[in-house]
Amino acid sequence: MNPYILEMNNITKEFTGVKALSNVNFKVNKGEIHCLIGENGAGKSTLMKVLSGVYPHGTYSGDIIFEGKVQIFAKISDSVKTGIAIIYQELALFPDLTVYENIFAGNEVKKGSLVDWNQTIVKAKEMLKKVNLNVNPEVLIKDLGVGKQQLVEIAKALSKDVKLLILDEPTAALNETDSENLLQLLRELKKQGITSIMISHKLKEVIAIADQVTVLRDGRTICTLDAAKNEIAENVIIKHMVGRDIDDIYPKRADQQFGAKVLEIQNWTAFDPKLGREMVKNANLHVRKGEIVGIAGLMGSGRTELALSIFGNPRAYKLQGQLFMDGVKKVFKSPKDAIHAGIAYVTEDRKGDGLFLIQDIKQNISVANLKGISSQGVININEEVKISNEYKQSLNVKAPSVEQLVGNLSGGNQQKVSLGKWLFVNPSLLILDEPTRGIDVGAKFEIYTIMNKLISEGMSIIMISSELSEVLGMSDRVYVMAEGKIKGELSANEADQEKIMMLATQ
Structure with missing residues (x-):
C-alpha cells in the first residue's frame, strides 16, 4: 500500500526565463504534519501554488500524484474537489460578512435552488466546534482578532471535506498564545486523519510540530528530515536552508559607549477618539545614541500605537505629555514633521502600508x-x-x-x-516594527547585521518585536508593555523570557 497521500515528481516552473522550481521532488505521508521550509525565494509558495491549481497544469512540467492518481488541475476548484485546501498568510475572508457566511462562501448549503441559512448556521457551529473556536457564527469577521480569523479560515477548509490542508505562514501574524492554539489544532486534525503541510520560518514551531521537514533552496529539493530519526534540529535545518552554518543568528557587535538621549517621552498618553479609549497610558521612555531599545509585549499591548504616536501621530490620537529630540521639546503635527526631525518608521505591514x-x-x-x-x-x-x-x-x-x-x-x-x-x-532614530516578520533565517541574519552596522555609525533604533528571542538577542535595553502601559524596563543583562512574560501579563 502506498504510504504517500501526495507525490510531486520533477516539478519545474519558470517565470520569464527564471526557474522558480527545478526538478523538485516532494512526498508527504498520509496523516502527517509535514513542514516545507527554505529561505525567501526558495520556491515554497510557488510549489504549493502548483499543487493547489493557482498555476494550472501546462504551466509547469512534472507530475502531481494525489492518493495514487495523477492529477491534472486546470483551476483551483479542481484541487479543492480532490480534497486539497490552501490557507494563505493574507487571509481570504470577507470582513463585512458573518462567520457562517464566510465558512460556506462558494460552498453554500442549499435547499432546492435557495440557500438554507438556518442549516448553514447549524453546520457552521459544527465546523467552529471542530476548530475549537467558541464564537457566535453570526458575528462579523471584522470584529474578530487575527487568531480567530485564522481558525475561521480552517473551518472554511474543513467544510469542504479537506484531506490535505496547506498552511502558508499561518502563525506569522499571531501572538504566542494564538500560535500554540493553532499548532495544537493541527495535532488534533492529525488524529482525525487530516494531513497538513505547513510553510513556516519559525523554526521552533517547526521542530515542535513536524513529523517530517523538507528543505528547498534556490528552487531545488535539498533534503527531507524525519523526526522519528531525530534528524530535525535547528542547526541542521539552518545549514540546509542557507547552505552554510550560522553559529549565532544574532550577530555580535563590538562594545559601544552610548551617547546622549536622542529621544525621550514623558507622561505620554495617546487617546483614540474613534474607539473611545487610551491606547498608550502615561508612558516614559528614552533612547540614547548608538542604542537598540526593544519594545516587547503581547499583541494589543500598545506597542505599534506608541510608535505611531511618536512618528507624527498619523492615526490622529489625542496626545498628552512631552516629547524631546536631542533635549529639545518637539510637537509633531504629521509624520512629515517627524521625518524632518530625524525619525523614520518601518511599518509592520510592509505590503499594506510600507511599499508600493x-x-x-x-x-x-x-x-x-x-x-x-x-x-x-x-x-x-x-x-x-x-x-x-x-x-x-x-x-x-x-x-x-x-x-x-x-x-x-x-x-x-x-x-x-x-x-x-x-x-x-x-534618520537619527529608526523605529522598526516587527522587522523580520515573515522572512527566513538567512534574511533575518542580514537584517540584524544591517542594524548593527547602523548602530556602529551612530544611529539609534527602537525595535518592536513579538519574538522574544529577537528582543533578547538584539536589544541593549527592553521596555515591556501591557494594556497600553510600560510595565517595566530591563537591561540586556537582566532581561530573560520569564521576566518579560511576567511583565507582559501583569
Whole structure:
C-alpha cells in the first residue's frame, strides 16, 4: 500500500526565463504534519501554488500524484474537489460578512435552488466546534482578532471535506498564545486523519510540530528530515536552508559607549477618539545614541500605537505629555514633521502600508525623500537610479535590477527595500516594527547585521518585536508593555523570557 497521500515528481516552473522550481521532488505521508521550509525565494509558495491549481497544469512540467492518481488541475476548484485546501498568510475572508457566511462562501448549503441559512448556521457551529473556536457564527469577521480569523479560515477548509490542508505562514501574524492554539489544532486534525503541510520560518514551531521537514533552496529539493530519526534540529535545518552554518543568528557587535538621549517621552498618553479609549497610558521612555531599545509585549499591548504616536501621530490620537529630540521639546503635527526631525518608521505591514507593490525598487526607495533627487521640482531619474543601486548593493537586495517590481520580490527582499526607503531620509532614530516578520533565517541574519552596522555609525533604533528571542538577542535595553502601559524596563543583562512574560501579563 502506498504510504504517500501526495507525490510531486520533477516539478519545474519558470517565470520569464527564471526557474522558480527545478526538478523538485516532494512526498508527504498520509496523516502527517509535514513542514516545507527554505529561505525567501526558495520556491515554497510557488510549489504549493502548483499543487493547489493557482498555476494550472501546462504551466509547469512534472507530475502531481494525489492518493495514487495523477492529477491534472486546470483551476483551483479542481484541487479543492480532490480534497486539497490552501490557507494563505493574507487571509481570504470577507470582513463585512458573518462567520457562517464566510465558512460556506462558494460552498453554500442549499435547499432546492435557495440557500438554507438556518442549516448553514447549524453546520457552521459544527465546523467552529471542530476548530475549537467558541464564537457566535453570526458575528462579523471584522470584529474578530487575527487568531480567530485564522481558525475561521480552517473551518472554511474543513467544510469542504479537506484531506490535505496547506498552511502558508499561518502563525506569522499571531501572538504566542494564538500560535500554540493553532499548532495544537493541527495535532488534533492529525488524529482525525487530516494531513497538513505547513510553510513556516519559525523554526521552533517547526521542530515542535513536524513529523517530517523538507528543505528547498534556490528552487531545488535539498533534503527531507524525519523526526522519528531525530534528524530535525535547528542547526541542521539552518545549514540546509542557507547552505552554510550560522553559529549565532544574532550577530555580535563590538562594545559601544552610548551617547546622549536622542529621544525621550514623558507622561505620554495617546487617546483614540474613534474607539473611545487610551491606547498608550502615561508612558516614559528614552533612547540614547548608538542604542537598540526593544519594545516587547503581547499583541494589543500598545506597542505599534506608541510608535505611531511618536512618528507624527498619523492615526490622529489625542496626545498628552512631552516629547524631546536631542533635549529639545518637539510637537509633531504629521509624520512629515517627524521625518524632518530625524525619525523614520518601518511599518509592520510592509505590503499594506510600507511599499508600493506595483512600482519598482527605485521608486520605492526614493519616495520618502524625493527632494533628495530633485531639482526645481523635477526628479533626476539618473540620480534616482544611482541612489537606489547603492542601497540595493549595500542592503544586498536580490533582484535583477532596480527596475524590478517590488511585488515580485521575496518577503526578505521587500523588507530590505522598505528599510532602504527610510535610510535614504538619513534618520537619527529608526523605529522598526516587527522587522523580520515573515522572512527566513538567512534574511533575518542580514537584517540584524544591517542594524548593527547602523548602530556602529551612530544611529539609534527602537525595535518592536513579538519574538522574544529577537528582543533578547538584539536589544541593549527592553521596555515591556501591557494594556497600553510600560510595565517595566530591563537591561540586556537582566532581561530573560520569564521576566518579560511576567511583565507582559501583569
